[in-house]
Amino acid sequence: MLFKLGSFFMKPGAKMALLALAIVFPALASNEYQVYVMASAFVWAIAVYGLNIITGYCGQLNLAHGGFFAIGAYTLGLLTSDAGWSFWPAFVAALLVTAVLGFLVGVVSLRLKEHYFAIFTLCVGFIIYLLMDKWEELTHGPVGVRDIAAPYGFGVVDFTETTPFYYLVLAFLVFSIWFMGRLSRSLLGRTFIAIRNGDELAQSLGINLMRNKVLAFVLSTTYAGLAGALYAGMVRFIGPEEANIIHTFDMITYLLVGGIGTLTGPLLGTISIVWITQSLQFLEEYRMILFGPLLVVLVIFFPRGITGQFLTWMHHKAQTLSPAKKEKASKVQTATSGEVKNNA
Amino acid sequence: MLKVEHLTKMFGGLAAVNDVSVDFEAGKINAIIGPNGAGKSTFFNLISGLHQPTSGRILLDGTDVTNMPSDKVARLGVGRTFQTTNLFEQASVLDNLIVGHRLRTKSGLWDVLINSKRLQREEKAARDKAMEALDFVGLTHVAGQFIADITQEERKRVAFALALATDPKIVLLDEPAAGVNPEETQGFAELMRKMVDNGLTVCLIEHKMDMIMSLADKIMVLDHGEKIAEGTPEEVRNNPVVIEAYLGGDEDAAA
Numbered sequence: 290m291l292f293k294l295g296s297f298f299m300k301p302g303a304k305m306a307l308l309a310l311a312i313v314f315p316a317l318a319s320n321e322y323q324v325y326v327m328a329s330a331f332v333w334a335i336a337v338y339g340l341n342i343i344t345g346y347c348g349q350l351n352l353a354h355g356g357f358f359a360i361g362a363y364t365l366g367l368l369t370s371d372a373g374w375s376f377w378p379a380f381v382a383a384l385l386v387t388a389v390l391g392f393l394v395g396v397v398s399l400r401l402k403e404h405y406f407a408i409f410t411l412c413v414g415f416i417i418y419l420l421m422d423k424w425e426e427l428t429h430g431p432v433g434v435r436d437i438a439a440p441y442g443f444g445v446v447d448f449t450e451t452t453p454f455y456y457l458v459l460a461f462l463v464f465s466i467w468f469m470g471r472l473s474r475s476l477l478g479r480t481f482i483a484i485r486n487g488d489e490l491a492q493s494l495g496i497n498l499m500r501n502k503v504l505a506f507v508l509s510t511t512y513a514g515l516a517g518a519l520y521a522g523m524v525r526f527i528g529p530e531e532a533n534i535i536h537t538f539d540m541i542t543y544l545l546v547g548g549i550g551t552l553t554g555p556l557l558g559t560i561s562i563v564w565i566t567q568s569l570q571f572l573e574e575y576r577m578i579l580f581g582p583l584l585v586v587l588v589i590f591f592p593r594g595i596t597g598q599f600l601t602w603m604h605h606k607a608q609t610l611s612p613a614k615k616e617k618a619s620k621v622q623t624a625t626s627g628e629v630k631n632n633a
Numbered sequence: 634m635l636k637v638e639h640l641t642k643m644f645g646g647l648a649a650v651n652d653v654s655v656d657f658e659a660g661k662i663n664a665i666i667g668p669n670g671a672g673k674s675t676f677f678n679l680i681s682g683l684h685q686p687t688s689g690r691i692l693l694d695g696t697d698v699t700n701m702p703s704d705k706v707a708r709l710g711v712g713r714t715f716q717t718t719n720l721f722e723q724a725s726v727l728d729n730l731i732v733g734h735r736l737r738t739k740s741g742l743w744d745v746l747i748n749s750k751r752l753q754r755e756e757k758a759a760r761d762k763a764m765e766a767l768d769f770v771g772l773t774h775v776a777g778q779f780i781a782d783i784t785q786e787e788r789k790r791v792a793f794a795l796a797l798a799t800d801p802k803i804v805l806l807d808e809p810a811a812g813v814n815p816e817e818t819q820g821f822a823e824l825m826r827k828m829v830d831n832g833l834t835v836c837l838i839e840h841k842m843d844m845i846m847s848l849a850d851k852i853m854v855l856d857h858g859e860k861i862a863e864g865t866p867e868e869v870r871n872n873p874v875v876i877e878a879y880l881g882g883d884e885d886a887a888a
Contacts, residue, residue, distance in 0.1 A: 468745075468746070471745055471746075471748065472745055475740070475744075475745045475752060475756070476731075476732070476735055476738055476740055476752065476755060476756055476759060477740065477741065477742065477745050478745075479728075479731055479732040479735065480732060480735055482721055482724075482732070483732045483735070485721075486719045486720055486721055487719045489683055489703075489715065490715060490718065490719060492682075492683065492702070492703040492704050492707070493681055493683070493703060493707055493712070493713045493715075493796075494704075494707060494732060494733055494735060494736060494795070494799055495704045495705075495707035495708045495735065495736025495799060496704055496732075496735060496736065497702075497704045498704070504742065508742075593723060597723060600723070601723050601779070604723075604779060605782075608778070608782075
């Protein structure tokens with residue numbers, strides 16, 4: 290019974306149903322604020338997809354991710370407010386800047402391995418914060434950046450309204466997930482996973498570690514830059530706090546809860562935690578008392594998050610079901626598990 | 634096939650491999666034996682490019698690969714297995730093997746974005762290669778199972794298959810029969826025989842003497858980083874220096 294319900298979620302139709310739900314969401318929402326919360330959850334989800342590439346698939350814990358999110362936001366903010374650019378050119382520039390900076394940071398930091406890499410990127414993230422806080426001539430320091438342009442809709446739509454902006458973010462989210470799906474199934478995605486399994490084994494399979502790690506890193510920072518730029522266009526006012534390490538840890542939490550190294554995980558984790566956080570607003574900072582232990586339990590018992598656990602459960606269920614059915618006809622058939630995997 | 638000349642690797646003041654010269658012939662099973670800490674694994678790491686030697690030369694079919702990074706060495710046809718192999722536990726055996734053929738493909742980010750013909754062709758080739766390797770090691774029946782659910786012996790075979798999927802000319806096997814029972818050990822010996830019969834050159838590190846003596850065409854003995862003997866199983870078995878290294882000089886005990 291549960292298995293049948295589970296297999297429904299793995300069918301291509303489930304994706305379409307989910308997308309349809311996202312499209313009608315503004316109509317179902319009881320107020321505009323809910324649409325706004327959902328749009329911001331989508332923005333974070335895009336950033337978490339980026340983190341999933343370098344940390345989930347490629348296995349390198351990047352703690353500067355929030356910093357690159359802030360760089361994307363600041364690039365867009367400063368170009369539209371101080372330099373007077375309009376939104377879309379500044380938007381493209383934000384992607385390019387985060388990609389190029391991602392490349393430069395990646396080339397240096399990825400020479401380090403495992404926790405040394407994590408500590409190094411933690412420092413990079415803090416330096417990014419300090420630059421935004423202290424380099425007042427460029428960033429206005431703690432005052433932040435005001436008067437950020439909203440995306441213009443070429444006379445067709447007005448993106449200063451919440452609902453059109455929601456659809457804009459949704460479109461970028463769909464593209465982000467679509468690309469992730471393609472990447473994760475491709476030889477390139479498999480290459481990243483091989484690196485996660487171990488540097489030495491990957492090298493012995495003829496994989497150039499540095500080139501592939503840098504590529505994964507640049508992809509992830511570009512995702513962060515995309516999310517940051519959308520964020521700046523949505524809130525229209527940003528400050529150095531966007532680069533706070535807290536945001537990086539929030540994103541790691543979303544990723545762990547949803548399922549690290551899975552395709553659905555970032556979306557599931559981000560949306561559920563953002564809404565749980567919203568509904569626990571009255572607890573203020575004390576909600577961490579709830580989240581902390583929850584996260585510990587999750588990491589111990591479900592290291593690959595909700596999605597990972599679900600996929601493993603489905604796989605085993607399919608394996609126990611398929612021989613039972615086919616036992617009379619013939620032995621050893623694992624075709625069903627193959628199908629389940631392909632749809633996942 | 635693989636020619637090693639005066640190879641030395643120093644770790645600080647310690648010579649892990651000291652002036653070792655050896656010639657591994659094509660189409661043969663070459664074994665490296667020696668007590669623990671003799672430098673056998675380091676020797677493999679030097680050949681496969683994971684470590685750079687302090688001095689000496691390594692020639693693969695006449696090509697100097699001495700200071701080549703390991704991914705390039707792999708592309709030239711050196712496959713290897715490790716004592717332990719970390720794989721993606723919650724993915725199927727087949728899924729874990731597909732990446733083995735990655736080094737023979739060229740698709741990059743752009744191919745992924747547009748889902749190019751080349752990518753589709755290469756992914757099919759990689760999948761076919763993985764199935765072929767799986768068939769070679771006799772694991773077709775577990776292709777769809779998760780790595781986490783297969784036995785220790787099957788894991789070892791998967792590691793073999795992964796090395797084979799890279800289309801190697803020579804395979805370096807680091808203790809392929811460690812931790813498996815005698816019956817399974819026999820299975821691995823047959824598998825190595827089969828590899829040689831299919832035109833591969835095999836080079837292995839092993840502690841199981843019964844297996845080595847009946848399987849290897851040639852044995853090199855390392856002790857404290859130095860080559861102390863080399864020859865056929867018969868020669869090595871009767872070499873007093875080898876007996877001393879293993880048994881501390883009591884020749885009668887070896888007989």
